[in-house]
Amino acid sequence: MSGRDSSSGLHRLFNGLIVVAISLTACVMEPPRQAQAQERRTILDMLFGFGRRQAPPVYDDAPIYEPRQRQPQQQQRLKVRKTQQKAKPAPAEPAPVVVEKLETAKKVLVVGDFVAGSLGDGLKTAFETTPGIVIETRANGSSGLVREDYFNWPENLSAYISETKPALIIISLGANERQQMSIGGEKEKFRTDRWLAEYTRRAGAFAALARKDKTPMLWVGMPPFQSTSMTADMVTLNGVFRTEAEKVGGTFVDIWDGFVDEDGKFVMTGSDINGQQVRLRGSDGINLTKAGKRKLAFYVEKDIRKLLGDAAASAQDIPGADGMKDLVVAAPTANEDILQTQPIGLNDPELDGSTTLLGGGAVLTSNGKSPRDRLVEKGEVAEAPAGRVDDFRLSKPDTVISNPVFRN
Known part of the structure; x- marks a missing residue:
């Protein structure tokens, strides 16, 4: 092959490449019919993904967005909540008692x-x-x-x-x-x-x-x-x-x-x-x-x-006191002297040295004065029982001296 033929072949190849590039450019520059509303994209966007991201295309048969409607059950629950939030009505007053008046009223x-x-x-x-x-x-x-x-x-x-x-x-x-x-x-x-x-x-x-x-x-x-x-x-x-x-x-x-x-x-x-x-x-x-x-x-x-x-x-x-039966009220008892007994030992077979229960013997006569009254009115102090800690008598009864508890 001569030099002229090779140069002409290269020339035809170069022209072909130019035609292919122009065709590709024309195809890229023509937007699809479905996306005519979008912005045009360059060759750089096609090859390398440059440029800002576009929203997805909208087709004629695409469904239109509508806000979600509440279900009937949800609406019913909302009505119940609103009803509960309202102030509760005041309790109804009881009906007045109607009493028929007498002819002789x-x-x-x-x-x-x-x-x-x-x-x-x-x-x-x-x-x-x-x-x-x-x-x-x-x-x-x-x-x-x-x-x-x-x-x-x-x-x-x-x-x-x-x-x-x-x-x-x-x-x-x-x-x-x-x-x-x-x-x-x-x-x-x-x-x-x-x-x-x-x-x-x-x-x-x-x-x-x-x-x-x-x-x-x-x-x-x-x-x-x-x-x-x-x-x-x-x-x-x-x-x-x-x-x-x-x-x-x-x-x-x-x-x-x-x-x-x-x-x-x-x-x-x-x-x-x-x-x-x-x-x-x-x-x-x-x-x-x-x-x-x-x-x-x-x-x-x-x-x-x-x-x-x-x-x-x-x-x-309610009936008054005149319409009530008389209440039987016992007369107050006399203020009797307080009876005191000796402490009882657990090993004492006869308890307090007596075979008669308390109150079973002769009733003691009362002078109507309690120890407190005698102390306030006359300054008399009742004698402490024999053997008690406040018994300060010099001569102790034989029952106290013979008790082993009080022996030294």
Whole structure:
């Protein structure tokens, strides 16, 4: 082969290699149809794996990712947990015991302002199991003895007495009296001397009207209130009520201590009739809660039972001492002298030297004085038994000297 032929062969080989390289490059540079959305890769990435890692191709038939749905059992468990996390409902109060009232039941008439209304509610609860007592409440929340033009209590009390024919009348007034009073066509300011004189006259006339038929009457005093000035005024009015009620033979019921603390200050929370700490007053510091009404009635309840006697006995009451059989109580024995015996030896066949059991012999007469009484009153010290460590007598009895235990 000539040199020209060899050079031409090399030239054709070199051109062929170039064509192959160009073809490979074209194949590499053309991305597949399924991955057109991806970035183009170079020859270096193909041969040596250079470049950043790409996400796997997404094909048309690939499933779409959806968040896993909770199974029905899991949803049920979540509902149960949420239900358990909710606050437990308060236990239902037991249904009140309904006791049918007797046809001959005595009626208790409660009259006055909103405090009288609260008192009536508390008394109904107190006597709900008492068949012989019926509570009749006739209260006007905004009434009093000052504004006769708004509500005339003397006229209405007479009508209430004729309607109910009560065996006992309870009055509770005073919470709405802190205002001007019309006296002889003139307006008189609260707590002046003239105002107090006229109000005292009206209170006395109202108490006398309640006692007109000699019906027992209770006048319940006012409780303290959150306002210090109002509380001070209630102290003054309670003094008027006590004086006028007792003048006509009525009874004044003081409830003040049940709604103050140890220092005599107003309290919102205090002890109920069972000694438990409860809310007694409303948020306004004036009205009473259910527990406060019951405590208010507690102070009046005992007077009602005392005045009405057997009619106020509850169906659940326990018979008193009069209905119980007399208990046999043995008379106390006389204070006898203490009997002392000698120590007993285990090897003594006759024990303490006697054949008679303790108490089997003649009963010793007592002088009624114990060794302690003789020591305190006369300074006499009882003699120690022979042979005891505190027996300091010089002459020992023969029984002690002959005992081997006491020999030297």
